[in-house]
Amino acid sequence: MPELPEVEVTRRGVAPHIEGRRIDALVVRNGALRWPVPGMLADILPGARVQTVGRRGKFILIGCEGEHAHGTLIVHLGMTGTLRVHQRGAAEPALATHDHVDLVLDNTLLRYNDPRRFGAILWHAHSDGPIEDNRHLRALGVEPLSAAFAGETGAQLLYRESRGRAVAIKQLLLGGHVVVGVGNIYASETLFRAGIHPAAAAGRIALARYVRLAEAIRVVLALAIDKGGSTLRDFVGSDGRAGYFQQEYFVYDREHEACRVCATPIRALRQGQRSSFYCPRCQRR
DNA sequence: AAGGTAACCTGACTGC
DNA sequence: TGCAGTCAGGTTACCT
CATH class of the missing domain: 3.20.190.10 (MutM-like, N-terminal)
Structure with a gap:
């Protein structure tokens, strides 16, 4: 969750x-x-x-x-x-x-x-x-809502850390070693907003596309916080209230449904035993 | 070093 | 109704 x-x-x-x-x-x-x-x-x-x-x-x-x-x-x-x-x-x-x-x-x-x-x-x-x-914190990437990820610095960080890497961009985000906090839902959502296919090789993505991705990460995470998070099954905040960011999803858990931008059916694929969701028309490798 | 896979555990849901 | 199989928001350990 x-x-x-x-x-x-x-x-x-x-x-x-x-x-x-x-x-x-x-x-x-x-x-x-x-x-x-x-x-x-x-x-x-x-x-x-x-x-x-x-x-x-x-x-x-x-x-x-x-x-x-x-x-x-x-x-x-x-x-x-x-x-x-x-x-x-x-x-x-x-x-x-x-x-x-x-x-x-x-x-x-x-x-x-x-x-x-x-x-x-x-x-x-x-x-x-x-x-x-601490052993659980020392390898973590930068905070996406901090100054270290603001503006161009976030995009440059993603660009620099991904050079020479064959790993899919979705996997790089989930790893949390470059930028923290982007889990399985928000990885799919931010890649959709950036127009990047989840299986795109991270090392071959141009800086201009990382500018869009860094911006999407900041915007989506901040908006989700405003909405009280996402409640799929059981998440509630400390006051017991559910979140409602799931109403804003473009692709997550929407396989076969129409893309909210171009109406193309959303597709799913498996990456590292996790589901990824994307629009084959809006998102390119 | 990077990349892939299995593992931890319970519950909800699907199909037979 | 029951039972087997699959999947779920994360992270680490252990292979190659």
């Missing part, structure tokens, strides 16, 4: 409810996520305060400071994870299936639910070095 827009919608929803609050407990009902939730977290977090709620790529970064905890809680939503904010007390909802972890704050409950358990909750202590050197 969650690509950068969904993660950012979650981060924005969570931040005002937990920043500055005191952590009372971390309750782990099922710690068998992509990696085990570190058992020591339940011991060191109580009493600490949440300082910041940030994001790097699709990772949510919760900075914590306390007597025994100086570091960052790293939360990834995987394919099906959600983080929901609830008030503590009488209105607290009953436990649902796959409610694996609660971060219990002084007046708020932050509840992690993840049916497939592809997500992760990890810890990076300040004593382990800068967070950007």
